[in-house]
Amino acid sequence: MQLDKQPVWKTILYPLIAFLLVIGIWWVSVIAYDIPRYVMPSPGDVWAHILDDHVALWIGFRVTFKEFIIGFVLGAFSGFAMAVAMDASKTVRGVLYPILIFSQAVPIIAISAALTIWLGFGLAPKLVIVALVVFFPVVVNVLDGLRSVDADLLRLARSMGGNTWSIFRHVKMPATLTPLFSALKLSATFSVTGAVIAEWSASTSGGIGAYLMQANSRLNTSGTFAAIAYLALLGLVAFVLVIAVEHLLTPWRHKPTVPRWSSRFWRN
DSSP: OOOOOOOHHHHHHHHHHHHHHHHHHHHHHHHHTTOOTTTOOOHHHHHHHHHHTHHHHHHHHHHHHHHHHHHHHHHHHHHHHHHHHHHHOHHHHHHHHHHHHHHHTSOHHHHHHHHHHHHOSSSHHHHHHHHHHHHHHHHHHHHHHHHTSOHHHHHHHHHTTOOHHHHIIIIIHHHHHHHHHHHHHHHHHHHHHHHHHHHHHSOSSOOHHHHHHHHHHTTOHHHHHHHHHHHHHHHHHHHHHHHHHHHHHOGGGTOSSOOHHHHHHHHO
16 A cells, blocks of 8 residues: 655755745735734734743743643543443443534533532633543544444454454454544644633633633734744644544554554554
């Protein structure tokens, strides 16, 4: 099998060109249409604000990143466990699946308000909100991956003496990785939005979301765009981290030979 692998320099260069193009169009538009700073600051104004207030922005970034990473991991693991349980039992799937669908019809902002009442203004409601954003896509995608395994392959594995755990590890688990990481890559950006909503609803420890709300209330557009830039950076970092983990756990997708550690993990 020939792998369609893009050179590393193209992987870096193309996003860089796109980023510079957006910045250039933004800067030219502000100058050409003489847009006031309080309406639309230029990239230079935003960069100057970041330099002036980088300490507060960095502190807020660390707070939001902590909320994001813990909530993301909790949502991913609980969603995966729920999908496995639903695949193992038709009763569990029949009872829980409609509840999951119903829960997605409730706006996240409404859930955040209720969680603030129940859990207070600490870290807990923020983690729950981020986890909820990740939970549903992971459950649905992993469950689809588990149910898409060929029935003949499962029967073959059983006829060769495979028990429940070995079949799950060697047959079902690899089938879930592609849909799992598809869900995680989508959730990586959506959960940043969840973290911001959580900080708007229950923030006593700062964060980029709280910084954004304060800058917006003061009509500080440069500060607002600076906070947006940090949130975009957080989403980008999250997306890259998911891709890095995917690259590590699925080496057969991008290499003709599998590393020894990976082959031992999947074979033992």
